[in-house]
Amino acid sequence: DAGVTQSPTHLIKTRGQQVTLRCSPKSGHDTVSWYQQALGQGPQFIFQYYEEEERQRGNFPDRFSGHQFPNYSSELNVNALLLGDSALYLCASSSTISGLHEQYFGPGTRLTVT
Amino acid sequence: AQSVTQLGSHVSVSEGALVLLRCNYSSSVPPYLFWYVQYPNQGLQLLLKYTSAATLVKGINGFEAEFKKSETSFHLTKPSAHMSDAAEYFCAVSVPFSGGYQKVTFGTGTKLQVIP
Numbered sequence: 001d002a003g004v005t006q007s008p009t010h011l012i013k014t015r016g017q018q019v020t021l022r023c024s025p026k027s028g029h030d031t032v033s034w035y036q037q038a039l040g041q042g043p044q045f046i047f048q049y050y051e052e053e054e055r056q057r058g059n060f061p062d063r064f065s066g067h068q069f070p071n072y073s074s075e076l077n078v079n080a081l082l083l084g085d086s087a088l089y090l091c092a093s094s095s096t097i098s099g100l101h102e103q104y105f106g107p108g109t110r111l112t113v114t
Numbered sequence: 115a116q117s118v119t120q121l122g123s124h125v126s127v128s129e130g131a132l133v134l135l136r137c138n139y140s141s142s143v144p145p146y147l148f149w150y151v152q153y154p155n156q157g158l159q160l161l162l163k164y165t166s167a168a169t170l171v172k173g174i175n176g177f178e179a180e181f182k183k184s185e186t187s188f189h190l191t192k193p194s195a196h197m198s199d200a201a202e203y204f205c206a207v208s209v210p211f212s213g214g215y216q217k218v219t220f221g222t223g224t225k226l227q228v229i230p
Contacts, residue, residue, distance in 0.1 A: 004157075033218075042118075042204050042220035043158070090157055093203050101165070101208040102148045103217040105157040 002027060004093050004106035012112045013081050021109045022074040025093030031055075032074040033103060034066060035090040043090055049074050050096065078111075086113045115206045116141040119222035128229050133177075133192040135224050137205030140186065146216070147188040149179055152223075153201045161203075164188060169224040176200070200228045 035043035045058035049068035162173025
């Protein structure tokens with residue numbers, strides 16, 4: 001049973017560029033949440049997707065957007081990258097059936113903005 | 115709004131000694147509480163969770179935590195530290211959100227160092 005997978009593992013971008021990160025949820029999960037973890041900090045909630053719609057959002061600007069596909073996989077897009085966007089981006093999946101509070105995390109994508 | 119406070123950003127223990135990582139939470143409704151562990155350059159792994167059943171929760175790798183409502187605490191313990199326990203530990207609180215969803219808030223983490 002594959003867990004949560006994320007791609008790419010590492011990414012280096014330049015200020016002003018755009019980036020897309022990808023996540024495949026754990027088998028049987030239908031909800032995907034994205035978190036930003038800056039160096040030395042705890043994960044900060046960006047948004048959550050269910051049934052291909054954004055269901056709730058944290059305190060992040062509109063430069064951060066996402067998408068969920070019919071197979072429950074998800075993308076996180078960040079436009080107009082800033083140096084401060086450098087962080088580990090974590091995807092977590094959960095199930096509306098077994099309980100949304102129990103989240104399984106992927107290994108993350110390390111984004112470096114130069 | 116809910117919040118989590120982890121006391122001590124760094125904790126050092128000797129191998130074989132007791133591990134105690136502190137977590138206090140704030141929530142206006144009964145919360146779910148979690149401890150996660152993160153090894154360098156990896157994602158978060160769930161250690162244990164409290165979901166309103168038994169107040170003493172046992173997790174993986176010999177860790178356990180006790181939910182104390184009166185103290186709004188959910189401290190993580192392990193009787194005997196192993197070198198492999200060196201990692202960063204995050205406490206998290208989850209509460210019901212509008213639309214039936216859960217809002218998860220993480221603490222800032224505690225780095226555990228195990229000294230041989």
